[in-house]
Amino acid sequence: MRIFDPHIHMTSRTTDDYEAMRDAGVEALVEPAFWLGQPRTSVGSFVDYFDALLGWERFRAAQFGIAHHCALALNPKEANDPRCAEVLDVLPRYLAKDGVVAVGEVGYDSMTPEEDDAFARQLELAQRHDLPVLVHTPHRDKQAGTRRTLDVVRESGLAPERVLVDHLNETTVRMVADAGCWMGFSVYPDTKMDEKRTVALLTEHGTDRMLVNSAADWGRSDPLKTYKTGQAMLDAGFSAEDVEKVLWHNPVEFYGQSGRLVLDPVAAGAVDAATGSSVLRGER
Amino acid sequence: MTFHLGYGTNGFSNHRLGDALAVIADLGYTAVALTLDHHHLDPFADDVARQTDRLAARLHELGLRAVVETGARYLLDPRRKHHPTLVSSDQDRRVDFLVRAKRIAADLGADCVSFWSGVGSPDDWDHLRSGVAAVLENGPSVPIGLEPEPGMVVQWLEQALRLRTELGDPEQLRITLDVGHCVAVEPQDAAACIRQAGELLVNVQLDDMLPGVHEHLEFGDGHLDLPATLAALTDIGYTGVAAVELPRHSHAAPDVAARALRALRAARWLADAERAVRTDPNAIDTLFPAVGRAVGTGEDAARVRLLTAFADATGDPVDGLTRLYRYGTSAERRGVLRGLAELGDRAPAAGVALVEDALRSNETGLVAAALGPFATRHLGRHAWRHGVLKCLFMGIPLTAVDGLDRHSDPELLRMVAAFAEERRAAGRPVPADALALLGKAS
Secondary structure (H helix, E strand, O other): OOEEEOOOOHHHOOHHHHHHHHHHOEEEEEEEOOOOOOOOOOHHHHHHHHHHHHOHHHHHHHHOOOEEEEEEOOOHHHHOOHHHHOHHHHHHHHHOOOOEEEEEEEEOOOOOHHHHHHHHHHHHHHHHOOOOEEEEOOOOOHHHHHHHHHHHHHHHOOOHHHEEEOOOOOOOHHHHHHHOOEEEEEEOOOOOEOHHHHHHHHHHHOOOOEEEEOOOOOOOOOOOHHHHHHHHHHHOOOOHHHHHHHHHHHHHHHHHOOOOOOOOHHHHHOEOOOOOOEOOOOOO | OOOEEEEEHHHHOOOOHHHHHHHHHHHOOOEEEEEOEOOEOOOOOOOHHHHHHHHHHHHHHHOOEEEEEOOOOOOOOOOOOOOOOOOOOOHHHHHHHHHHHHHHHHHHOOOOEEEOOOOOOHHHHHHHHHHHHHHHHOOOOOOEEEOOOOOOOOOOHHHHHHHHHHOOOOOOEEEEEEHHHHHHHOOOOHHHHHHHHHHHEEEEEEOEEEOOEEEEEOOOOOOOOHHHHHHHHHHOOOOOEEEEOOOOOHHHHHHHHHHHHHHHHHHHHHHHHHHHHHHOHHHHHHHHHHHHHHHOOOHHHHHHHHHHHHHHHHOOOHHHHHHHHHOOOHHHHHHHHHHHHHHHHHOHHHHHHHHHHHHHOOOHHHHHHHOOHHHHHHOOHHHHHHHHHHHHHHOOOHHHOOOHHHHOOHHHHHHHHHHHHHHHHOOOOOOHHHHHHHHHHO
16 A cells, blocks of 8 residues: 555654554655644744754654655744744745645634634635645534635635645534545544544545545544555445545645645655765756 | 757667657657768658658757768778778768758758767878868758867867968857866866857767766766856856767667756756755755755755855855754755865854854764765864764764774774774674774774
């Protein structure tokens, strides 16, 4: 099984996870910028975090044969803290970097005016930098939040096929499917979605524009949920091609819209591990 | 309006001409340098006029601009390469061929006919001049480009220009320049030759070469400064054809042509980026991160060039270097660290701060790049020794450390020996380059 985890927070994970993921078939991933559990109190804290996603984490992933990319943004939760919101001024500098394949996670947490503002500004940045967008949908009041998300996306003028709306479930998938955006399902040990329910939604809605992720982070989560969902798909009678489409081709197609996807882990790590010399090739 | 990147069909001599043109156009070239040959539009064929018409239509269809080249090896004489030339006693046959080539060029709508003098002695000069005059006088009015060719009577640009002056500066006698030849034999570099030829330039051949060796090489295999060469073409306002000239690479033509175009596009991007930074130094903020995507191979060297342009344009590179490093990805930071070798002496204190930051990281690429010539010159001895030891810990070959043999001292050897002892005590292997360093000292 060849797997691309389109949403996972490796900064919070161990090297054991990297090894287990590679053994299970994970060859590429996208780590979106998000909340760290412990609230940030300054822009500097974001800048260091962005540097880590573009540098150290990418290097770490390459050691395990995994191509690491990231999505960068001010997350909705911290958009409400005026000490953090100024990160939007340095974000454009970072969106120009190699390895950045989307703007994200953006969207809503509590649906405040501050979140409205940060969301709209970052959709604009995505357009300016020609990057797709990864949208987080809220845990609380998810249906209303998802509806409002789709309204804001429509008003922004972004093409729906450049937007991935994540953390969907049975009650929100239909409206996103109808809007023409990509649909993301975060498969968790006890919250969000599980493997069985995800497979049921794939059976009902088909595999087009569908993405499955582990969204594994610092909470109780499992970086092998992509693999386990693939197994559950096979058990339910999906073909190996269907599984590869959902777990590999769909994320490659979505993030490939950035033009910055490099699926060779060594090239994505950008340097030869031993000599430190660049091994980037002209063709990607 | 800029110049057109093309490829020479003499580098596709194992292809049918039609196939070669299709491959060249499909790769993304917008021009072709057509070498007339027995299998590529034979100028002596009975139906050459009809073939030429068909070819003109095909070039139009493919959107390829053309120049006509006349360097075929055995077209006029099956036994003697390139014979006869304009310095041979039977010069007439060469003149006849070149006039035929002019007719073909006119029918194709090509920019010019390119030609060289021939191998001979300085005494052949007058004979050559009368031959060139004959080519100018006969056939349709088509520009002809005299190409200085190593080992021939006209081998330097200076000589080609002198011949033109002696003929009274005829409007249709122009210059073809092979930039590889400039590296091999000219007293100045290719960019300077291009500027000297200026508006007389009617055709350009692109390839790499080593000084003193007339062997056409792929870009990067010789000493040509490709970005500076392309920048010079832009500077003089050249809008004609610049075509890759690799006549000995036909066996792998499609791959070689693809590589060449990648190198040309990367060099063109870099030349434009350097120009942008010289005009507005702040442009480096958005160009520096994009280097990897734009040039691929040679990313570090390209970043160093941008830094050099930046330092030249600002005169005070301290803030710039520090900012680019501070907000840089690992690859950008590596570029800044490599740049310190050349630029760091202008800002030693800032440079040392960056090297120290890199040595605190755990990325092999940054640690290796930090221990370049700048660190050898400016980093404190204690920090430098720890950097070397860190390489051993991280598995970075000590060849990454600049001037290790010259600068290792008893204290470093003591540290390395202790490291080796610790590894042995733990039952773990001692890195070979640690042993080598200790061995050299003992």
